Amino acid sequence: MTPGKEIIYLDDAATTPVDPVVAEAMQRCLSGGGAFANPSSIHIAGRASRAQVERSRAQVAKLLNTAPGNLVFTSGATESNNLAIAGAARFRSHRGRHLVSMPTEHKAVTDCFAALEREGFEVTWLEPDQRGLLPIGDLEAAIRPDTQLVSIMHVNNETGVIQDIHQIGDACRRHGVLFHCDAAQSAGKLPIDLSALPVDLMSLTGHKFYGPQGIGALYLADRPECRIRPLFHGGGQERRLRPGTLPVHQVVGLGAAAAIAVERQPDDLAHAERLNARLWKGIRDVRGITRNGDPGHCFPGILNVSIDGIDGESLMLALEPLCVATGSACNSQSGEPSYVLRALKLTDRLAQSAIRFSFGRFTHESDIDAAIGVYTGAVDRLRSIMPKATA
Amino acid sequence: MTPGKEIIYLDDAATTPVDPVVAEAMQRCLSGGGAFANPSSIHIAGRASRAQVERSRAQVAKLLNTAPGNLVFTSGATESNNLAIAGAARFRSHRGRHLVSMPTEHKAVTDCFAALEREGFEVTWLEPDQRGLLPIGDLEAAIRPDTQLVSIMHVNNETGVIQDIHQIGDACRRHGVLFHCDAAQSAGKLPIDLSALPVDLMSLTGHKFYGPQGIGALYLADRPECRIRPLFHGGGQERRLRPGTLPVHQVVGLGAAAAIAVERQPDDLAHAERLNARLWKGIRDVRGITRNGDPGHCFPGILNVSIDGIDGESLMLALEPLCVATGSACNSQSGEPSYVLRALKLTDRLAQSAIRFSFGRFTHESDIDAAIGVYTGAVDRLRSIMPKATA
Amino acid sequence: MSSEEPYNDTVRRHFANPAHAGDLQAGYPHAVAAEVSESEAGLRILLSAQSDGNIIYRLRYRVFGCPHLIAAAEELCSRLEGGPAEGLQDVPVAQLMELLEVPVEKTGRLLLLEDAANALHEACCRLLPGNHAGQEKGTKLARKQSKD
Amino acid sequence: MSSEEPYNDTVRRHFANPAHAGDLQAGYPHAVAAEVSESEAGLRILLSAQSDGNIIYRLRYRVFGCPHLIAAAEELCSRLEGGPAEGLQDVPVAQLMELLEVPVEKTGRLLLLEDAANALHEACCRLLPGNHAGQEKGTKLARKQSKD
Ligand SMILES: Cc1ncc(COP(=O)(O)O)c(C=O)c1O
Numbered sequence A, B: 001m002t003p004g005k006e007i008i009y010l011d012d013a014a015t016t017p018v019d020p021v022v023a024e025a026m027q028r029c030l031s032g033g034g035a036f037a038n039p040s041s042i043h044i045a046g047r048a049s050r051a052q053v054e055r056s057r058a059q060v061a062k063l064l065n066t067a068p069g070n071l072v073f074t075s076g077a078t079e080s081n082n083l084a085i086a087g088a089a090r091f092r093s094h095r096g097r098h099l100v101s102m103p104t105e106h107k108a109v110t111d112c113f114a115a116l117e118r119e120g121f122e123v124t125w126l127e128p129d130q131r132g133l134l135p136i137g138d139l140e141a142a143i144r145p146d147t148q149l150v151s152i153m154h155v156n157n158e159t160g161v162i163q164d165i166h167q168i169g170d171a172c173r174r175h176g177v178l179f180h181c182d183a184a185q186s187a188g189k190l191p192i193d194l195s196a197l198p199v200d201l202m203s204l205t206g207h208k209f210y211g212p213q214g215i216g217a218l219y220l221a222d223r224p225e226c227r228i229r230p231l232f233h234g235g236g237q238e239r240r241l242r243p244g245t246l247p248v249h250q251v252v253g254l255g256a257a258a259a260i261a262v263e264r265q266p267d268d269l270a271h272a273e274r275l276n277a278r279l280w281k282g283i284r285d286v287r288g289i290t291r292n293g294d295p296g297h298c299f300p301g302i303l304n305v306s307i308d309g310i311d312g313e314s315l316m317l318a319l320e321p322l323c324v325a326t327g328s329a330c331n332s333q334s335g336e337p338s339y340v341l342r343a344l345k346l347t348d349r350l351a352q353s354a355i356r357f358s359f360g361r362f363t364h365e366s367d368i369d370a371a372i373g374v375y376t377g378a379v380d381r382l383r384s385i386m387p388k389a390t391a
Numbered sequence C, D: 001m002s003s004e005e006p007y008n009d010t011v012r013r014h015f016a017n018p019a020h021a022g023d024l025q026a027g028y029p030h031a032v033a034a035e036v037s038e039s040e041a042g043l044r045i046l047l048s049a050q051s052d053g054n055i056i057y058r059l060r061y062r063v064f065g066c067p068h069l070i071a072a073a074e075e076l077c078s079r080l081e082g083g084p085a086e087g088l089q090d091v092p093v094a095q096l097m098e099l100l101e102v103p104v105e106k107t108g109r110l111l112l113l114e115d116a117a118n119a120l121h122e123a124c125c126r127l128l129p130g131n132h133a134g135q136e137k138g139t140k141l142a143r144k145q146s147k148d
């Protein structure tokens, strides 16, 4: 880190800081006398670890209002998405090989589908409307007799656009098609009631809601249809769907994060709304700025803006020590304009200037104010370097 | 945990306690101001995380005497084994579909091969000799023109038997076949020099050498042959071989564990030898006891013994609060006699009575002495309950 | 108690304090015994009693087997000791399974205990006045082998 | 500096303090300018100088582009200002790439800067006594469009 510069962290959509209560629960596992034993061991220490694991499973289940037995721990949403999508597609391949998704999904979904295409599956990619939403009629039209699975995310990681997963799930149920939902950006942040939602498979990851990185879960509805093939094999852990020694401190961290989210989710959301309004108020008068994603359908923890005639890469450097994302954190090393923004009909030129501000429980209003200052200052400074006609 | 009983933990082969220095390094990441950002983010905080990740990679590389670029982080040895074996087999399937392994491998290997058999690969299972070792002539005889991969573990998790991986690797190189080695039980505990070893792929996991659970690595030799298919997709992390947000605290913990192992490995090994001798001295006179695995070819951190005419399950309960394993921790919930021990020609009756004591850096001689007392006492007590002629 | 605990408190108590473990063979007057075994898991159960054929004055077991089986034998012996010999004919298998939370896959083990008790009952009956056998020798041993 | 840092210290210094950013257009005597652009990434470079055709008294740039390109323009201007106009013909592209650790995939951007400098050189030449153009108007703007 550049010494002497205090960072301003507004990149919660890439990863959130770990809640201190979560960190403490994890530390208890890791330190002498904690639950460190292998939860598969049948001795006393192993059973103590197992009890912690099952307590955490119940905590995550409570967050989603489902039964603990419907959850399988994974290493994160990338793995959960792949396990759900490839797992269901391969398990059901003898019935049909048609799948449906959107190009605006996270790479962990689109790349998984791309790999399935190479395996001989056929994928229909549905485009969002200009607001970023899936037109439900397009979905119904895309479903065929051989369609097996639809995968649509809950909250988009770049724009914050919220899909109507209840409506999508209803359509899938009507057509007898499985519905997987990548809820990496919404779990723990928006209310999710799996007892009421027609969702068959749902992915989540700890590090997007103040839990640890490297641990996530896959929800599988308790329906005979929701059977999947594992991605890998060995040991009998997690109903054989996800073998490997369960990392107790990680699972405990995820459980603690879920327990906190159960309590704090409404307040966190209200807080995000206030921060979002404050940030937009502070930057909306910047010449040429536009907001990406329909504010009426967006998760307020994300604010994505573009400015016509600003180079995105230079903007990122000029913003230091403000930590924000250009496009998705997961794309950020590729340097290509975001597919998600292009799907919203932004020009490449606008898309490449996009900045995603994201924030949450641990963001202070002073962080927002500082970010406003840094952002408007950076835009001014870059404009002073650019040829006049461009800006 | 049963209150009032102080556990005696002799189950390091299932999972080791986390070294306090490792726990502290992890805690620094998890707490305010630590490296918590997404290492894929290009902002300052992301780059600080990335620097930590690469530092850890260099630490693990140093432990194995290889280049950091040859290592890919995974969620543990189960995943590393599957990534190596299924990844190489699938990548090379157009050249041939014959694979070679042993039934005494860990389930993460045997189950992976079993899944590949269902995919149409053919696996030759080589039996060990009575000492648990792979007869090298059998390996050479098994390799065919269409053989693509041989997978043999370094140290067996139940008996501690050490295979001669140098000799095995030489044979594989001679025949132009890839060699994968599951080093989950040896990495950080026995010297491993990948610059000198003819190994193409090697799996390791943090929680077997005082690092965290849920993080491991796969080594891929820098040879054109060592190309593999990923198990899942999304994001470009880890050379696209293992996508998903890198869990910084976990990677840092693995790196710290590796750095400590570089320093302490010889002392740890000498310590294990002393403990092993002490334990065997204390129990060798128990009537009917036999040692499983040739002591001349075993890792001293594991001592596996059987007693003719003792019920293994009752023994486990009688041993409380001593934490040891019956067979592999990973099999311990199945209740079946260990395949590894049966391959050593033990009768089912002997195999089911087997107890694996395993210990290491944090085991005190007083733990060993306490274990001797508990073990001999438990055997006596069970014998007093059993019909006389049995024992 | 977490569902992860393989043994409930009753099993643990009996296993820790197997008060009726032992046998009443050679040297005990009016002693009878019955032994059953199962070869696959190597289970063995030896029940022995001091009885006049009507009342079981003392009842002991020896078991080679798992904690559930040991606890079941202990529970059975403590229940039947001092009671009528017919008790041996009526082993409350289902009740024991419930009390001790025996996993269903171990049902066969409790049925083996039932076999042993039944065999012991037969041996007891032979102690009745009409049945002269077993009066001379201290112990009669009924043997049975099962495969279940 | 870790290999993870996208910009080295020189790039950061120039970016933070772009001393030669600006232009010398309308109003400046003896000013010439050249602009090049590339449509794919939307890059634009405008170089302007005060010169008598032999010496570049002042040299300024405006850039729409990434930090490497801005730093390269800054470095170039600070090197050539006060020197002979021929310097514009000899942009040390390889040296700049090395000094600023420009990723190879950005080579085209530095070649665009070279184009701009060459175009500016031509404009400067027109300021020489033999070349009457450019004496009356304050600025001559050479435009070039590239696609690389
Ligand atoms: C929508 C979405 N899905 C999946 C992922 C992948 O999650 P993870 O990094 O935990 O694998 C992310 C974030 O990285 C995300 O934002």
Ligand SMILES: Cc1ncc(COP(=O)(O)O)c(C=O)c1O
Binding pocket: A243, A244, A245, A246, B013, B014, B075, B076, B077, B078, B079, B081, B106, B108, B153, B155, B156, B157, B182, B184, B185, B205, B206, B207, B214, B216, B330
């Ligand atoms: C030899 C061996 N291989 C693989 C594994 C699996 O490692 P992990 O639990 O980290 O996935 C283990 C231990 O569990 C092991 O002992």
